[in-house]
Amino acid sequence: MEVKEIKAYGTAEATAPLDQLNINRRKPTPHDVEIEILFCGVCHSDLHTARSEWGPSMYPCVPGHEIVGRIVSVGAHVNKFQVGQMVGVGCLVDSCQECQYCKEGLEQYCEPGATQTYNSPDKHFPGNPTFGGYSESIVVNENFVLSIPENLDPAAAAPLLCAGITTYSPLHHWKVGPGQTVGIVGIGGLGHMGLKIAKAMGAHVVAFTTSESKFAEAKRLGADEVVLSKDAEQMAAYRGKLHFILDCVSAEHDINAYLNLLRVDGSLALVGAPEKPLPVAAFSLIPARRSFAGSMIGGIAETQEMLNFCAEHNIPADIEIINIQNINEAYERLLKGDVKYRFVIDMASLKN
Structure with a gap:
């Protein structure tokens, strides 16, 4: 499989701070969407996972499952999305899509286990974990990509993909x-x-x-x-x-x-x-x-319904925008409850 090396922020072990590293992303397969990440929310589970506080994590760990960005390329068979569209990726990037719960639109309860956006075994790179949104870009099957309504601020929409x-x-x-x-x-x-x-x-x-x-x-x-x-x-x-x-x-x-x-x-x-x-x-x-x-997150259809509801009722998250270089400080502030109410990383800072 063709891959592309990109910049990311993550950690190689539970006791190490997050720092810049390089990871591989697959080039889009026929049903994939490639997204340039513009904003990524910071969830408390990012901190727990990076530090192996919910059981042993897979390393290297690149957190981030509140992703908003712009599509830069699509696979040959993609028909739901187009280049230039503003989209989101939440906590899931895949599931079996065949079990009773996936067929009911409850992918988060997939019987064999859904593929989490980070810290899950990556079907496309056996032996490696999935990598999240603290990165330049991400490639995701179109069935797990969400449309961001035009009247939602992209940065304030990012936390909707988990907290929302x-x-x-x-x-x-x-x-x-x-x-x-x-x-x-x-x-x-x-x-x-x-x-x-x-x-x-x-x-x-x-x-x-x-x-x-x-x-x-x-x-x-x-x-x-x-x-x-x-x-x-x-x-x-x-x-x-x-x-x-x-x-x-x-x-x-x-x-x-x-x-x-x-x-x-x-x-x-x-x-x-x-x-x-x-x-x-x-x-x-x-x-x-x-x-x-x-209750645990929501399925893809319900997540899209939530985004549309928040757009209709003008409900963004209350956010504080940070640069990726300040992520370790943000984690410490998160532990103290010193944020109103969600950190969002401006991923343009990763290019610096």
């Missing part, structure tokens, strides 16, 4: 809409998108935060009400009142305190990824027929 779909998918799946009171727990990279999307879906939105300093921000982002979650009296006022809760917190926290805020038949979906198990009390669920669930 991670919050949109459960809100959509549990049919959040008018007449419902919906809780969003945590106001960070995921939570800030959850607030915007739930509000645009027509729900009455209640934000939960451990910090009074975030009250005004939560209101700006779409919350109708804001609750200080460490205040037992404020929490008690919402007991049995919420139809749905989207929990975006990755730190350890008392999940039962939130389950008890659900009404009969209410559901809580966890999209944050706490490192340790969260104890769930049986009587937080049984007396009100409540459900405790999880």
Whole structure:
């Protein structure tokens, strides 16, 4: 297979900082799209994976799965896209496309396992990992490429490809809409998108935060009400009142305190990824027929639906643009929660 060497930013081991390196990309096969990467969002999972915090990673590791760029070439059989088009690539670059879930448009739950944008075995280069968006370009099968609506700012659209779909998918799946009171727990990279999307879906939105300093921000982002979650009296006022809760917190926290805020038949979906198990009390669920669930990104069709929804309702991510040379500093700031609310790399900086 013909390959092209390009610049990227990544790491050769868990304890090393990210630095410039060269990687190989395949030249487009008949069904591939080649994309010049203009912007790439920085997700907390990039940091976890680069540092092998979710189990052993494959090295070298080039993170990045919130990719927006412009098509520079297409394979001979590509009919969905054309050169010059602004497109995106999210967390997936391939799947079996044959199992029951792929056929239902749920590629993220592919039975043999979907191919992640980075840190997955690369079907085209056996023995090597896939490389993500901290790079000059990427080559992807057209079925895993997304169209970026013209009225979305390309940089602010990048985080929608992970943070946007991670919050949109459960809100959509549990049919959040008018007449419902919906809780969003945590106001960070995921939570800030959850607030915007739930509000645009027509729900009455209640934000939960451990910090009074975030009250005004939560209101700006779409919350109708804001609750200080460490205040037992404020929490008690919402007991049995919420139809749905989207929990975006990755730190350890008392999940039962939130389950008890659900009404009969209410559901809580966890999209944050706490490192340790969260104890769930049986009587937080049984007396009100409540459900405790999880959700992972979305399929390709649903991700396109989310992009179109965000374009229709003018919902970008709140971003801070950085140069790739500042990525290690950005990781340290990410650990401290020092970003509102998503870093996005201007990939033009990689050419410097």
